[in-house]
Amino acid sequence: MPGTNLTRDEATTRAALVDVTSSVIDLDLSEATTDGVETFGSTTTLTFTCRQPGSATFADLVDATVHEITLNGAPLDPATAYADSRIALPDLQAENVLVVKADCRYSNSGEGLHHFVDPADGRVYLYSQFEVPDARRVYTTFEQPDLKAPFTFNVTAPAHWKVVSNATTPEPVPTGATNGRGEEVAVWNFPATKPMSTYITAVVAGEYYEVQDVYEGAHGTIPLGHYCRQSLKDYLERDRAEIVTLTKQGFAFFEDAFGYPYPFGKYDQLYVPEYNMGAMENAGAVTLRDEYLPRSRQPRSFYEFRASVILHEMAHMWFGDLVTMKWWDDLWLNESFAEWACYHAEALATSYDDAWTGFTNARKQTGYRADSLPSTHPIAADNVDLHAVEVNFDMITYAKGAAVLKQLVAWVGLDPFLAGLKQYFHDHAFGNTEFADLLTALEKASGRELSGWAQEWLQTAGTNTLSPAFELAEDGSYASFAINQAAPAEHPTLRRHRVGIGFYNSEPSGSGEGRLVRTDYVEVDVEGARTELPELVGKAQPELLLINDQDLAFAKIRLDERSRETARARLSDLDDSLARALVWSAAWDMTRDAELSATDFVELVLGNIGQETDAWGVSRIPVYAAQAVNLYSDPARRPELAARWEQGLRALLAAADPGTDHQLTFARTYAAAATSEAAVAELEGLLDGSLAFEGLAVDQDLRWTLLTALARVGRADDARIDEELAGDNTISGQEKSAAARAAQPTAEAKERAWTQALLDPSVPNETQRSVVLAFWQPGQEELLTPYVERYLGEVAGTWERLGSHKASVALEFIFPRLLATPATLDAVDAWLEAHADAVNPGALRYVREGRADVARALAAQARDAHRPGAS
Template structure:
């Protein structure tokens, strides 16, 4: 939701779905994830007891009858005393995400002399909302980052003073939105960021860790934190992370940070640092644990060196084993795809694997593995299968499209920039919503990111009369490219 809400195609939760095409493209992370987060914020804004009381009154008043959203708001207003009509307009009928940041001064005694929460919004979507948030103060005590105290406040306007924190000693880590009550990006002050980078593995609260992962990833995407620092943060903290969702997702964030947000001149060294760091994590992981499996998958995705590819080949072939690791069918495809991307598995080897897994899923995995091979022929075949042919199953097409733009295969992908733009002009009418949206979203030439490519795509958008739905996906890709260039510049500064 956060990513989609910062794209040019963002829309309100209560979007104006004026036709079927709008419905097809607008039911997304904003509708679902932001919608759910806004409901959670509503509960925090009115209070849980007041929320439940209002619900009881609402259901009683409208039992066996129809009602409107305004009826629910009226019941909650009566129970809580909070005005909700304009609150609902702020949250449901506007686009964009707010950013909350601490704004304070500290005296010679180490205590806050002034404290406020600053709220900003994107220039294109300038709505400043009302938020109910927690503010957590965490200190390093006996080797653990533990919450000293937490307080809840209402944030309203561009700056909200917090007099209760004046005179309070500055903590090692100050966390806005403690408890994850609202939908907003949060920023860490300099001391808190340094603490997070050095000690995220010592945060004893899983939700606080999740907020820190999210805050640092947002700061990396927004060019406020170097991609190199984010990679180091993940290497330091992922081994002690207990949330399986975070363990699975963080390596993907790192791959994006390395491939697109890092300084190109230092990218090879950073990629090697990640690969070697994962090798160490893999060797230290508990046998048979979720961490071990996640690190094997991440290592396969990161493998570029001969040493790494040798290990991947050994795990697939059985000459190398790890205690507790079961190399099942799904993991075999992950390992084989890694080898295919590294030029170690040709079509014959992939076909051989397919004879072991004669399922629809096996066919999809094989299509992906064939696509990532580092040859011009592989890219040409993938393009034909995903763009030109009509007899490729939708999910197979999705796998091919997803695998097509391999980050370190820019030379092979260079000819496809103009082909992509040419196809984008007509694919919506020729292939329909499903196949067109899959191709345009996943096959956007992100590995070609440069100022020149940004200018070319911007020119196409200005001049093209393509279907607005098709242009939406191109515009989203361009926004991602522009963001990547800013992040690369930040990473180059160290």
């Protein structure tokens, strides 16, 4: 629908014309418990002014049945006024009142107002998700971030429900009526909110379990609500103390760091089902994936990530909610800052004080990958319309943005940086800004000219590579030393970097070599293609030289030959976890860039991951190694490397201390790698209890991991999956069973999964996602080969058939990367040449990204085939 694609120019024109005084939203959710319900009543009263009386504009409303439209007391015919998701508003007055009565649709895609029935107990749960442009699926809006207004929600629902919105929850008032199931109905009349943008409004309603706590801060009392499905309440109670602690630590830290008290009165955190994102920063009513209340044991990295999500959304109360970008070009003003702030707070205010190490091992890698794709874009993207926003909502905005801000903090100093932020929040509270507003505040506070820095880092794309270049004197000291900087040909910008350089050498001990410890450190500014560093001349060459020590810069780094050999032999001896993370990162970057063979990377992992201490390193690095085995290795010798990987994981599992994250991670990874008869038999033994490892609990989620691995090798049919599902009648069980079926190596299973993933829009979003992620399995290449052409044949219609979110999931993750062959590359290239001009830009992006991944894999395979010692 063209009308759903609001352009930046249209938004600018509308904002110049109107100001919104208030929005009153009446929602009738009383029939949501009735079987087969598809719609709900939505009445919007929108009060606004117009600077040019007599002119015209439009309001937004998507996929609705409109019954009445009244503008300034005069009726408008819905048949003519409402078309293409827009309501035409002619002949405006200086002051206007628009009333729209409509029926809107519940969704099963996580967009708009999502409707969910819990299979565990039949209870109904609703929640809204409005970012980027989906408030218009629930009520009539001016759907753009710079038309802020107070919102008043009046929600009619079953009287026994909980109903939560942005304002403090009122006592429900009985209506005296009942719904179609005979349930009493009440209305919740919420007070008006502070001025806010449409995309951060929220309504969450259903039979939620509720608990309350309080934060007593320097600026007053903040009520803290926590909500989840009734079937998850035991898990919420189990984790409540930690969640409350993190929430209180976050408020204390941010109110001080940002110099502005929390602006939205109360703070609810609502764990909701079938959620598309990690969480959403609705003002005062944050929604989060309810997988963050895990039912089975998880490694520390899971809880570290949950902490970062909680703090990220809290940071948004200032970055995004209090001060909001005028248009989505400055989305990074929300996301990059909240991402940096959450890790900054995590490291300084919580028990996860090594958060930046985890950031380097995991999150930052997503930024490096995104920046290497043909879809890369500047952090401050040119979002000309809503379609551009949807495809640029990615890890450039989040991970690269946060890493670049970390470098900016190093560039200007933390105290001046925070001083600029404090002024920014006070100057623009409850308003909208552009990048220039923030830049002015930071320049004033720091005394640094930052427009050049912004041009280099925020308005260009691509990742630089930093490499050491030196000559040695006879005594082994540096006779000369420089850092060379390179850039990809497509994005040739050379930037200024603040980098640390660490010297690591063996620590003497009583018996042979000790730990590798930092013996020297210098911090320098790098600029241009070559930066001479005379301060390093005369220093002895260390056993390991680490450029970008402390991880201040967003740049790939390379190790010199001696450092590479030291890392290969002794990475686990390196005593600093962040330094290890940088070496892991360099090794993985070199593998992806076909500079280090996949085989060598796998051996590096097998030789050192058992001693890794960083939680994210333990859980994420084996994922990279599995990718090296299945995608980047020489196809002719892949079975040999896969066997080495399987056996190495088995040895790591046996050697892991009982009950540790290492043990759990190696068990999961071993299951995913198992192909030999011996390994498959052990998976059966773990599942039936005939094989056990001390400290390893084979709980429900691990059972599904094992069963899915057995399904992948043809040892678990539908009947066996049904049997497991019968004992786990939950939405998680349904999603995991769908994944297990999709993993099966039969034509029938793949056909069913393909339909669920790409052809059937009725499949719920998280079930579809589970199927998509399980579809491509190593060892099934012959069975899956026809799906290269089938994928290409479905691209054109998927966006319209499934909607933007489910289409994005399908087209990105079911792309045939696993079949990284010249034939696949040729087929994709031929399709792009024939169809690139006629396909939705979002869909086209995922094809181009997949094509780039295949080309990268082919280069890595060639490197692995020609590694030293390969026959």
